[in-house]
Amino acid sequence: MSRTPCKAELCRKWQGTTANPLWRGRLGSAKGKPDVDSNPTQEAAVKEEQAGPGLTPAVNQGGPVEDDSVRCRMSGICEGLDACGRGDELGCIIDAAERQQKVREGMQWAWKGYRAYAWGEDELLPHSHQSHRWFGLGLTLIDSLDTLHIMGLEEELREAREWVGRNLILDQDTTVNLFETTIRILGGLLSAFYLTGGDRVFLYKAVELGMRMTPAFHSPSGIPWSDVNLQTLKGASPTWTDSSSLSEATSLTLEYFTLGSAMGHPDLGKLAREVVAKIGNSGQCEQGVCPTWVHPQSGGVHGDKLSLGSRGDSYYEYLLKHWVLTGKKDHALLKQYTKSMKGIRKLLLVRTSPAPEGLLYVAEKQRRRPKQDPKMDHLVCFLPGVFALGHLHGVSTGGRNEPDDLEIAKQLMLTCYEMYRRMPTGLSPEIVFFVQHDRGDDHPKQHHMDIGGGDFVVKLQVSIDLQQNRQSLCCFCSKSQCCL
Numbered sequence: 204m205s206r207t208p209c210k211a212e213l214c215r216k217w218q219g220t221t222a223n224p225l226w227r228g229r230l231g232s233a234k235g236k237p238d239v240d241s242n243p244t245q246e247a248a249v250k251e252e253q254a255g256p257g258l259t260p261a262v263n264q265g266g267p268v269e270d271d272s273v274r275c276r277m278s279g280i281c282e283g284l285d286a287c288g289r290g291d292e293l294g295c296i297i298d299a300a301e302r303q304q305k306v307r308e309g310m311q312w313a314w315k316g317y318r319a320y321a322w323g324e325d326e327l328l329p330h331s332h333q334s335h336r337w338f339g340l341g342l343t344l345i346d347s348l349d350t351l352h353i354m355g356l357e358e359e360l361r362e363a364r365e366w367v368g369r370n371l372i373l374d375q376d377t378t379v380n381l382f383e384t385t386i387r388i389l390g391g392l393l394s395a396f397y398l399t400g401g402d403r404v405f406l407y408k409a410v411e412l413g414m415r416m417t418p419a420f421h422s423p424s425g426i427p428w429s430d431v432n433l434q435t436l437k438g439a440s441p442t443w444t445d446s447s448s449l450s451e452a453t454s455l456t457l458e459y460f461t462l463g464s465a466m467g468h469p470d471l472g473k474l475a476r477e478v479v480a481k482i483g484n485s486g487q488c489e490q491g492v493c494p495t496w497v498h499p500q501s502g503g504v505h506g507d508k509l510s511l512g513s514r515g516d517s518y519y520e521y522l523l524k525h526w527v528l529t530g531k532k533d534h535a536l537l538k539q540y541t542k543s544m545k546g547i548r549k550l551l552l553v554r555t556s557p558a559p560e561g562l563l564y565v566a567e568k569q570r571r572r573p574k575q576d577p578k579m580d581h582l583v584c585f586l587p588g589v590f591a592l593g594h595l596h597g598v599s600t601g602g603r604n605e606p607d608d609l610e611i612a613k614q615l616m617l618t619c620y621e622m623y624r625r626m627p628t629g630l631s632p633e634i635v636f637f638v639q640h641d642r643g644d645d646h647p648k649q650h651h652m653d654i655g656g657g658d659f660v661v662k663l664q665v666s667i668d669l670q671q672n673r674q675s676l677c678c679f680c681s682k683s684q685c686c687l
Contacts, residue, residue, distance in 0.1 A: 373415055381431050392412065
């Protein structure tokens with residue numbers, strides 16, 4: 204497959220730049236030689252800096268000038284010298300300010316489409332140019348307030364603020380999901396309140412919404428109902444189950460703690476905090492790793508699956524972040540977080556083959572059974588950030604002779620990166636199944652379209668869906684020349 208070559212000047216900048224250490228020393232010179240001195244000591248130092256201790260880089264050091272990944276071959280999403288190509292040359296932009304401006308322009312373009320076709324609605328349907336109503340609360344608009352402010356899009360923010368003040372009606376007979384509405388609507392309003400220096404338009408709406416949702420906590424056990432009606436102020440389980448998921452029930456603490464602080468009513472934060480304590484003291488978790496369902500009537504934690512994917516993920520994330528938000532004063536949260544991370548290390552972290560070659564991933568398992576299921580959701584890619592954040596705040600969950608939290612973060616992040624790089628579409632699957640190579644066998648590349656490079660596989664239907672989604676996205680985004 205032919206590619207538009209990089210401009211020589213841009214390529215030279217890429218070879219010498221320190222802005223992106225992923226490429227430095229790997230691009231090679233025009234003659235195919237490594238772009239480092241021939242001094243073995245210097246070359247080894249460059250390699251160590253690129254890889255980090257115990258890590259295997261995604262691209263061989265001083266390796267081929269061209270990106271030979273299946274992603275590059277099939278979709279034109281390339282690295283190194285091949286990053287400059289395919290017409291739009293976005294991959295050639297190395298100046299931080301230029302890259303920042305391109306991201307800002309992308310947000311403006313997306314906002315323009317939402318403004319034209321779905322203003323004030325929850326979601327935009329890009330193909331039909333229609334809107335979709337989920338809760339009737341301007342979900343996309345409110346979820347974007349902090350982004351608009353951070354990017355300095357003041358005119359867009361002013362218009363969105365005006366809509367919130369005049370058109371966000373919360374006294375309506377609609378049943379909403381407590382978790383989704385908390386993290387996206389309540390969280391969006393509170394973020395806007397603090398980022399704008401205390402604009403009370405956002406606070407007043409956040410207070411009203413928070414008060415209308417608190418009845419969800421009034422279950423017999425104190426475990427919140429999954430849903431709540433904003434007008435009748437009654438909580439309930441959804442029609443398809445009588446339980447709430449672990450992540451939904453416990454990922455409310457940051458928003459309610461912040462709301463209580465803004466109002467001067469810390470008891471609001473305690474409502475959500477007590478739920479987390481009940482989960483931790485339930486006796487149903489295995490070394491701090493909990494099943495994915497909890498019953499609002501009885502308070503029982505149940506289910507056989509231990510997973511950091513769907514329905515489990517943000518329970519672990521919020522433990523650490525809530526501890527940080529309290530000024531590191533809630534020591535019980537830190538203890539609960541540390542216990543969980545130690546359990547994850549012992550029960551769920553698996554490598555496809557012995558270090559340093561294999562990919563480190565987070566498996567699933569049945570409770571109180573030793574064997575892991577080599578399945579990992581893309582959602583689990585939140586975990587590297589959590590390990591890194593803990594390390595930043597001085598938390599250590601590793602034992603003697605075990606990698607520290609930052610090292611685990613690096614290795615898991617490499618795996619998440621490879622989930623994109625080793626796909627023909629350049630899009631990570633929602634779910635991958637890893638292949639174990641601990642029995643002396645090789646790394647066969649016999650999977651559909653060379654997916655996974657021998658370390659993971661994807662169900663065929665998922666592969667087809669990803670290709671269709673990329674084609675649909677590219678053709679809708681005709682502004683960039685990405686249709687293949």
